[in-house]
Amino acid sequence: MAALLRFEGVSKRYSAGAREVVALDGVDLTIDAGELVALVGRSGSGKSTLLHLAGGLDTADSGRVLLDKRDVGSLSIAERSKLRRREIGFVFQFFHLIPTLTVVENVELPLLLDGAKRGDRGRELIERVGIGPRADHLPGELSGGELQRAAIARALVARPRLLLADEPTGNLDSANGEEVLQLLRDEVRTEGTALLMVTHDADATVRADRSHTLTDGHIS
Ligand SMILES: Nc1ncnc2c1ncn2[C@@H]1O[C@H](COP(=O)(O)OP(=O)(O)O)[C@@H](O)[C@H]1O
Ligand SMILES: [Mg+2]
Helix, strand or coil: CCEEEEEEEEEEEEEECCEEEEEEEEEEEEEECCCEEEEECCCCCCHHHHHHHHCCCCCCCEEEEEECCEEHHHCCHHHHHHHHHHHEEEECCCCCCCCCCCHHHHHHHHHHHCCCCCCCHHHHHHHHCCCHHHCCCCHHHCCHHHHHHHHHHHHHCCCCCEEEEECCCCCCCHHHHHHHHHHHHHHHHHHCCEEEEECCCHHHHHHCCEEEEEECCEEC
């Protein structure tokens, strides 16, 4: 399979006042289409930073991030945002659903922003993730597990080639977590999506094709 996402010697530093933090230190990583890769590591080890760079939400200080051979860091802001809308799905740790929109409106939002037809995929995905009866409710009326499912449906709606998930089972009990994981696996298999998933969940790691550990910005 061809490399969909490739990190080549990627470093990222943050300065917090006088203090400098090395969040990523020379990270090399390749993920192919159709692969599910788990990323583990202690809090502060650089996991979220790595996801942000993979998704073009931030840029590296040195090294390159390639998405299907395109150097994400060299794209303009407008090009990166188009790339995110069309090719990348995010499942954020804290959902980031818009509170004044219903579940189905939230899920269909990526399509609307891109001027695409809404079609049936939004509602189909809402059914598939098991929250069909919640489609016309507001996020404030949903449980944590239901919000997580809604966020996953939204991430999948535009059929992304790369799916980035920060603790997608973190808010779920083990039965629900298992179900969500199965759903993500199915998507990877049927659509050939590449999935990079940050997790603390041992079950999730076991079900991945591969797992990597971040330690103070170093990957192994
Ligand atoms: N915007 C930021 N400004 C300053 N420091 C940051 C910022 N984002 C992350 N960091 C620091 O970079 C390191 C890695 O953070 P992060 O990628 O969020 O780790 P993780 O997701 O593994 O907990 C931490 O030391 C964190 O405090
Ligand atoms: Mg994090």
